[in-house]
Amino acid sequence: MAxxxxxxxxxxxxxxxISFAVISACIGVMIILISNGHRVKQHxxxxxxxxxxIGIFEEYRQYYLxxxxxxxxxxxxxxxxxxVGLAIPVLLLYLNEHRKQFISKVFRNYILIMLPFLLGLFFLNERPFFSVEEHFQEKLRTLSAFIGW
Known part of the structure; x- marks a missing residue:
């Protein structure tokens, strides 16, 4: 089966x-702004x-066109x-309510994990966006070999 x-x-x-995600994200933000905290989930x-x-009935409507x-x-x-569109505002609301507990730990761990990968991509870039001297590249390769990359 292909x-x-x-x-x-x-x-x-x-x-x-995209259209349904944008529409629902905008409506989700409006609900968060105008609703009180304990009624957001219900709304x-x-x-x-x-x-x-609406999305399902719209497909049925298109059958007759x-x-x-x-x-x-x-x-x-x-x-x-x-x-996805409604999950984005809910996630942002949750992160805003628990930002001190959540963001500091997650962001710190994320930076510690992802920064070496980002620097590795900078080193392994196949289509460089700038050129460096051969002498500097050799020093960088020696340093990366010393580090263990």
Missing amino acids: LNYQLLFGMDKQLHF MNVVWMTLVS PDRSAEFIDALANILGVT
Whole structure:
């Protein structure tokens, strides 16, 4: 069985995902701004169900239009876009409420883990965006060999 990647991940599906993600993220931010804290989850659930219903019924509506087609994968892209779009404001709200506990530990560990990888990419860059002298490159290679890269 061969998968048609253009059909699964083509521009049409990306536009469905992005449009529903942007719309739901904007609505999610509005809900967070105008709702009190303990009702945000309830409002987000209602918005998720409403936008998912709109995404599914929109595909049925397209079935009756002569120049459009109803596709199951479009409906899945809509559902995924709504889910990701609403998850972004909820995640930002959670991080804002727990920033002292969460961000300091995670960010510190992230920097300690990812900085060597970033520097390694700088060293292994196949298409350099600047050139350095051969003497400096040799010193850098000697240093990296000494470190163990």
